[in-house]
Amino acid sequence: MTEPIRIKDIAKRVGVSSGTVDRVIHNRGNVSADLREKIERAMEEMGYEPNIAARSLANNRKTVTIAVILPDYRTDPYWEQPKEGVERAAESVRHFGAVVEFYFFPIFEPKVFLTVVSKVLKNQPDAILVAPLFLKEAQFLLSECAQRSIPILSINTQIENAEELDYIGQDSYQSGVLAGRLLNFGLSDGDHAMLVNLDKEVASARHLQEKERGFKDFFKSVEQKDVVIHINVLEDFDDPEKMKAWAKEQLKLFPKLKGFFVTNSRAYKLAEALPSTTYPWAKIVGFDLIGPDLRLLEEGKIQFLINQNAWHQGYLGVITLVNRLILKKRTQRILYLPLDIIVKENVEYYLKRTLESPTMVV
Amino acid sequence: MTEPIRIKDIAKRVGVSSGTVDRVIHNRGNVSADLREKIERAMEEMGYEPNIAARSLANNRKTVTIAVILPDYRTDPYWEQPKEGVERAAESVRHFGAVVEFYFFPIFEPKVFLTVVSKVLKNQPDAILVAPLFLKEAQFLLSECAQRSIPILSINTQIENAEELDYIGQDSYQSGVLAGRLLNFGLSDGDHAMLVNLDKEVASARHLQEKERGFKDFFKSVEQKDVVIHINVLEDFDDPEKMKAWAKEQLKLFPKLKGFFVTNSRAYKLAEALPSTTYPWAKIVGFDLIGPDLRLLEEGKIQFLINQNAWHQGYLGVITLVNRLILKKRTQRILYLPLDIIVKENVEYYLKRTLESPTMVV
């Protein structure tokens, strides 16, 4: 075991004081080019790594605030998960002087989102964590952050061509492919399958488009079986009667309809709308571990759920920003979380994982 | 945001010095019962939580060594994974003064295991991380550790009725059930399935027994389909010719044999032994993300792999011991890791996860 290198060690090696090394480390200027270079080389050669315990201890007077902008969890249970992940992370990093402030906006209202954004900017946070559901409005937020040089990280929805924007979340295309494979396992030659978007403004929601593309691509690649695919958008998902009527109609239209892929966490709304005679032969693949879906998974009315790790998106989002702000460690800019496949037998592990787990800032 | 409570704060509240509070916290004695009680109550009421940064900084003179006892990774690729997880964790906790020392033993030799154990004990480690493959020998190690009061944590193989032994790993029974469900998806009514133990001394390996029990129980619970189950043990897995002959014989014996469940990471040995005419209709479910299995998953010759998170077993094992030794935080004694379901489409996330990921000890 080699002894850890301290600032003092490299100072002695170069023949300067620790203050000078410190200035180099933090780019505070007031160091001659000559010395600066020598010190940088020494750090490199000796393999200096800051002691994070000492660093965070010395830092602990100044607190950094992270603004978290999420859809209102009261209108959609899915958004409870990122919120809880953020809260858990906030608790873990309290000792490091990090504080999070929540800002919520109604899930289908871009205008309110903008209002919230201006409120956030007025409060001058040190960093922002956001679920940028609305493309145009998100780009406004991005340019404002660039101007003020506020670090910003997005979860859940990936924005293309956004240089200064970190992302933690899913690879939507790949999750569509995966859904195709899972559904295909349960289908026979000649069966029909249907992709159902239970959402609003689907045409402008890039992540839904990507899932659709992936789903279609998978079935194009399957050679042994010939499965017919239908695509449907249904905005009246909050009206159980309309849902039931719609489901009935589809089953009549396509008698060989045996599989459904619901592209978000509302698979339960479809499962509950299907007539009971469709069980057990109807196969449903959905997303995420929210209460209603879990119940139906347990009952065998939903076969597979793909976990988008919404909890971890929130958790890791905060941790990543803290790493960047306080510990000055920059991790990779885009992090695709695993697409966990959930069935009855392994669901409990994924639910418990959010509670415990010995983890630690590195 | 409430200010964090420091030792100094509770000392002032009770009207003593910080040294006295310190003695209470560390059970160092020399505190009157009266004061002790007052201080404990004050800590409770004010919600004292030690500052881990300060704690680890103050602790960093003394180093703790963790002895890691694993099967030799050169004889079985599976064991590379825990080893690498341990190495990664060791790197993360170096700053906390933790050092790991590796000890390897041949995977099928209990006697050598005992030799290694006595070598470990002679070196007087502060804690032990072990994969206790051999029950009797493991119990010897346990009693020795109890005598010397050395904290010990096991991974991979769970020992029953071992009070002082923490465990991080899989729930073997449940993984057997899961394998049953996955295989069942691909099978039709009347098909045969076979559980294959490619291992030695299966009768004494509890985790294999448990997988078998879970697998059988699943098929007992399936009512719609009637799938016939066979159980087989095959110790000659290292001889490709014998494997091929065996496979050929089984397929002749049971013409409707369509599915295989290999209870460890050697599914590739079976897949390679099956005649090419069995593809694509042969379904194989195996364990773990080791090189040969991954290749066959990609080729479509293995359908599902269940990830036992071997890497994380090593990683979390070290982190847990460090939490206990240095930060004095005791986490739960038994941690069942998720049973990840791996297919072609999501395998890359699980492989990458072991490399990066912003994590943080709490």
Add this chain to the structure above:
DNA sequence: TTTTTTGCCGTGTGCGCACACAGTATTAAT
């Protein structure tokens, strides 16, 4: 009573780092 032991408590120092401040040498302005 005097000395020693024991029980109990406060004080002081250092862990590695960040940062304010005080210096010193060099150059520019007067």
Add this chain to the structure above:
DNA sequence: ATTAATACTGTGTGCGCACACGGCAAAAAA
């Protein structure tokens, strides 16, 4: 030549905690 400004560099302090040490009283031994 003297002063003033500039460009650097060293010193000191505190973050919260662990632990060694010293001190002071009461109890035990002399």
